[in-house]
Amino acid sequence: MLSYYVQTALRSLRRTPILTAVLIGAIALGICISTTFIALRHVFERDPLPGKSQSLFYVRLDNWDAARAYVAEDPKSLPPQITYKDMRALMRSTIPVRQTGTFVSRMFVFPQSAKVRPFREPIRLVFSDFFPMFDIPFQYGSGWDKAADAKPEQLIVIDAAMNQKLFGGGNSVGKTVRIADRNFKVGGVISPDWRPSYRYYDVVQGPVPAESIFMPFNLTPVMQIQTSGNSDGWKDYGNTPEDFLNSEQTWIQFWVQLPDGAKVQAYRDYAANYVQDEKKHGRFQRPLHVEINSMPELLEAFGFVPKTVKVMSLVSLLFLVVCSLNLVGLLLGKFLARVPEVSVRRALGASKVQVFWQHVVECEVIGIIGGALGMLLSVAMLSVIAKVLQQGNGNSVTGVSLDLEMVAVSIFLSLVAGLMAGVYPAWRICSVPPAMQLKLQ
Amino acid sequence: MHIGPLIRAMGRNRTRFALIILEIALTLAIVTNCLNIILDQRKGMQKRSGFDDDNLMFVTAAPFGTEWKDPSFVENTVHADLRALQALPGVKNAAATYFLPWQGGGSSGTYRTDGFNGKFQAQVYPTTAGIFDTLGVHIVAGRGFVPADTPADPKTSTRVTVISSGLAKKLWGNANPLGKVISSGEGKNPRTVIGVIGEFYNPSAWPIGDFALFTPGRAWDSSGTSYLLRTAPGAKKAVLGELENGLLKVNPNRVLKTFIVSEVKDSFFSTSRIAIDGMTGLIIALIVITALGIVGVTAMSVAERTKQIGTRRALGATRGDILRYFLAENWIATTLGLLLGVAGAYGLNLFLLSRVSDVKLPWQLVAAGMLLLWINGLLSTIPPALRATMVPPSTATRSV
Numbered sequence: 001m002l003s004y005y006v007q008t009a010l011r012s013l014r015r016t017p018i019l020t021a022v023l024i025g026a027i028a029l030g031i032c033i034s035t036t037f038i039a040l041r042h043v044f045e046r047d048p049l050p051g052k053s054q055s056l057f058y059v060r061l062d063n064w065d066a067a068r069a070y071v072a073e074d075p076k077s078l079p080p081q082i083t084y085k086d087m088r089a090l091m092r093s094t095i096p097v098r099q100t101g102t103f104v105s106r107m108f109v110f111p112q113s114a115k116v117r118p119f120r121e122p123i124r125l126v127f128s129d130f131f132p133m134f135d136i137p138f139q140y141g142s143g144w145d146k147a148a149d150a151k152p153e154q155l156i157v158i159d160a161a162m163n164q165k166l167f168g169g170g171n172s173v174g175k176t177v178r179i180a181d182r183n184f185k186v187g188g189v190i191s192p193d194w195r196p197s198y199r200y201y202d203v204v205q206g207p208v209p210a211e212s213i214f215m216p217f218n219l220t221p222v223m224q225i226q227t228s229g230n231s232d233g234w235k236d237y238g239n240t241p242e243d244f245l246n247s248e249q250t251w252i253q254f255w256v257q258l259p260d261g262a263k264v265q266a267y268r269d270y271a272a273n274y275v276q277d278e279k280k281h282g283r284f285q286r287p288l289h290v291e292i293n294s295m296p297e298l299l300e301a302f303g304f305v306p307k308t309v310k311v312m313s314l315v316s317l318l319f320l321v322v323c324s325l326n327l328v329g330l331l332l333g334k335f336l337a338r339v340p341e342v343s344v345r346r347a348l349g350a351s352k353v354q355v356f357w358q359h360v361v362e363c364e365v366i367g368i369i370g371g372a373l374g375m376l377l378s379v380a381m382l383s384v385i386a387k388v389l390q391q392g393n394g395n396s397v398t399g400v401s402l403d404l405e406m407v408a409v410s411i412f413l414s415l416v417a418g419l420m421a422g423v424y425p426a427w428r429i430c431s432v433p434p435a436m437q438l439k440l441q
Numbered sequence: 442m443h444i445g446p447l448i449r450a451m452g453r454n455r456t457r458f459a460l461i462i463l464e465i466a467l468t469l470a471i472v473t474n475c476l477n478i479i480l481d482q483r484k485g486m487q488k489r490s491g492f493d494d495d496n497l498m499f500v501t502a503a504p505f506g507t508e509w510k511d512p513s514f515v516e517n518t519v520h521a522d523l524r525a526l527q528a529l530p531g532v533k534n535a536a537a538t539y540f541l542p543w544q545g546g547g548s549s550g551t552y553r554t555d556g557f558n559g560k561f562q563a564q565v566y567p568t569t570a571g572i573f574d575t576l577g578v579h580i581v582a583g584r585g586f587v588p589a590d591t592p593a594d595p596k597t598s599t600r601v602t603v604i605s606s607g608l609a610k611k612l613w614g615n616a617n618p619l620g621k622v623i624s625s626g627e628g629k630n631p632r633t634v635i636g637v638i639g640e641f642y643n644p645s646a647w648p649i650g651d652f653a654l655f656t657p658g659r660a661w662d663s664s665g666t667s668y669l670l671r672t673a674p675g676a677k678k679a680v681l682g683e684l685e686n687g688l689l690k691v692n693p694n695r696v697l698k699t700f701i702v703s704e705v706k707d708s709f710f711s712t713s714r715i716a717i718d719g720m721t722g723l724i725i726a727l728i729v730i731t732a733l734g735i736v737g738v739t740a741m742s743v744a745e746r747t748k749q750i751g752t753r754r755a756l757g758a759t760r761g762d763i764l765r766y767f768l769a770e771n772w773i774a775t776t777l778g779l780l781l782g783v784a785g786a787y788g789l790n791l792f793l794l795s796r797v798s799d800v801k802l803p804w805q806l807v808a809a810g811m812l813l814l815w816i817n818g819l820l821s822t823i824p825p826a827l828r829a830t831m832v833p834p835s836t837a838t839r840s841v
Contacts, residue, residue: 033722037719072561308478308716322727330737388714428456
């Protein structure tokens with residue numbers, strides 16, 4: 001029956017080509033715009049680690065100036081990162097199953113091949129737990145172990161693109177490369193499939209593509225590595241690297257993995273107790289404020305989604321509603337012009353329900369054709385947007401495109417739009433009594 | 442014209458007019474809110490930095506040779522670099538500085554001063570003497586830096602600062618800022634204000650875009666420095682061709698990266714531009730769609746009433762009467778839609794305010810949106826209404 005309805009619908013659409021083009025064009029426009037902006041929002045909002053992100057928690061402590069909050073106008077604000085000494089103290093806890101402090105530095109990389117000039121590269125300092133915590137897949141080798149953390153060993157993990165750049169690809173585990181003034185052995189190569197839209201493990205610097213080189217955190221004091229990211233402070237400190245490590249400067253992002261609610265509570269208590277202890281030593285002079293947020297909470301709080309993108313995604317849905325409203329009017333006219341034909345069908349035995357479905361199917365055919373067209377258009381629009389975003393320093397999200405989830409949303413929207421447009425006209429046409437129409441003929 | 446029969450006729454076609462009214466209401470709500478956001482974004486984009494943005498560029502220089510561990514080597518190289526840059530044809534001035542415009546951030550600190558209650562936050566940038574001439578900003582009071590402000594001994598520096606007029610105003614209102622002393626949040630490192638620059642704006646993570654302290658100092662260390670350059674109008678391309686070679690001639694052991702400030706600014710505003718372009722496209726599409734809807738519905742109502750129109754014509758109605766009838770009918774629908782739309786516009790604005798946005802909807806914008814849609818409604822009624830006037834009076838006498 002459905003295929004018959006579809007055939008009837010196609011025949012009916014062919015009979016009024018101009019009207020059909022307008023109908024399909026309106027749906028296509030609505031779907032194109034709504035899909036584009038919902039997909040754009042989705043790029044910023046989608047869960048980077050589905051199933052895992054709920055167990056990853058980001059820790060913040062308010063070690064700021066007693067006289068003035070981190071954001072002076074907002075007494076509830078606290079610095080987005082923590083100090084080196086607080087990270088060391090928090091890492092003594094055994095409650096988290098995994099934990100890592102992390103920051104980004106910029107160092108010189110000296111490729112062995114004489115053809116490639118030395119280059120300065122953002123390098124992320126992490127503990128061994130970083131790789132399993134953030135589910136980073138490896139193509140060759142692996143991350144390093146706790147022993148390498150403790151030593152610390154001169155090991156690095158590189159991504160597939162860096163592997164290509166330094167060694168021309170292939171299994172490079174065990175090869176060495178000079179970074180700053182030391183030689184580093186490659187311990188693992190990250191799989192080329194790992195292409196996050198942005199650094200979801202670093203919410204402070206905004207949505208920026210991931211680094212290509214990872215290095216053991218404990219080399220920081222040994223090599224006097226400095227952060228190239230944000231470092232916020234309120235208190236003067238000395239000039240030496242040790243002074244910096246012991247200062248109230250906040251520059252480290254700290255993540256813990258807590259498997260269940262009980263552990264989360266235990267860890268909150270642990271962190272609060274630590275701050276209370278430090279208060280006795282004259283630190284943390286502001287009211288006790290410890291924030292332990294899961295990754296989704298954090299991404300929500302740090303507002304990666306530009307507000308204009310949020311507004312656009314909302315408004316674009318309303319736009320689709322307007323397009324559908326438009327279709328209601330046009331379809332109503334089209335269907336009512338067909339009253340005599342329908343009344344003959346009704347008189348010949350077609351039921352009200354059948355007439356109704358026949359017309360709804362016609363609307364859905366319009367919805368699907370228009371939706372498919374709109375989706376194609378939105379793929380083009382998204383690629384233009386991706387280009388604009390990548391302009392300049394390329395400091396923005398990557399992966400601006402339709403993923404499967406968004407294709408499904410787009411199809412769903414097309415069907416809803418077709419239904420919204422079609423139900424009322426279809427109901428009107430099917431409730432025309434057949435006898436009267438025959439009389440009029 | 443008799444309005445009574447017109448209203449009664451509309452009442453008989455309730456659905457059709459309800460659709461038009463709803464559509465126009467939604468369109469007004471969306472259009473005004475989108476326009477509002479566009480205007481807000483444009484305001485941000487048009488905020489002037491106070492610098493000669495169009496003729497500025499900067500180079501970051503990151504050294505990798507071992508000789509760079511020696512501070513005096515670095516210092517000598519920086520001075521040699523500056524001389525080389527200033528000697529390039531087309532370069533007006535150059536400075537070594539950590540201040541680079543339109544990066545969306547910079548460095549900041551907390552300070553205090555007499556006459557201002559509590560601490561305040563401001564952007565802070567150590568820089569060499571040529572900075573203000575390089576940026577192209579005016580010094581409105583006092584003086585800029587001279588080389589003597591940065592003494593040879595790196596451990597000392599003249600305890601002076603040049604601040605932005607925005608900061609001077611915040612701290613001391615209209616009082617003379619020259620000679621005032623600003624020290625760190627803990628009361629250390631006092632600096633005397635020796636100059637005030639006219640305009641300064643550099644977006645920061647904090648709301649301190651207008652507040653800046655420049656200090657005479659070494660904007661370099663073993664990890665490198667950056668140079669800001671102002672070129673003569675039109676000389677940008679020529680300078681770009683020579684720039685990196687000139688610096689590499691001074692010392693080849695470093696990686697250079699050149700940025701053109703107008704491009705940096707463009708990339709800083711890329712999300713704003715997407716928003717503006719996207720919303721503009723949306724508004725246009727919406728108006729076209731609404732116009733199409735009105736045309737479609739009116740055309741249908743004309744087609745349905747061909748016989749009635751013919752009858753009216755036969756009874757003496759002129760073409761003008763018919764035209765006026767359809768225009769009046771749509772005028773009423775549009776006006777009702779717009780009235781509903783005003784409520785919708787403020788409703789949507791309230792919703793956006795509570796969730797995502799922070800710009801209130803000014804009434805002027807709503808009025809402008811109403812006018813726009815009103816004209817749009819009128820114009821899109823005319824073509825089908827003109828078709829209605831073509832119906833000959835003889836239609837009345839023909840039977841179906």
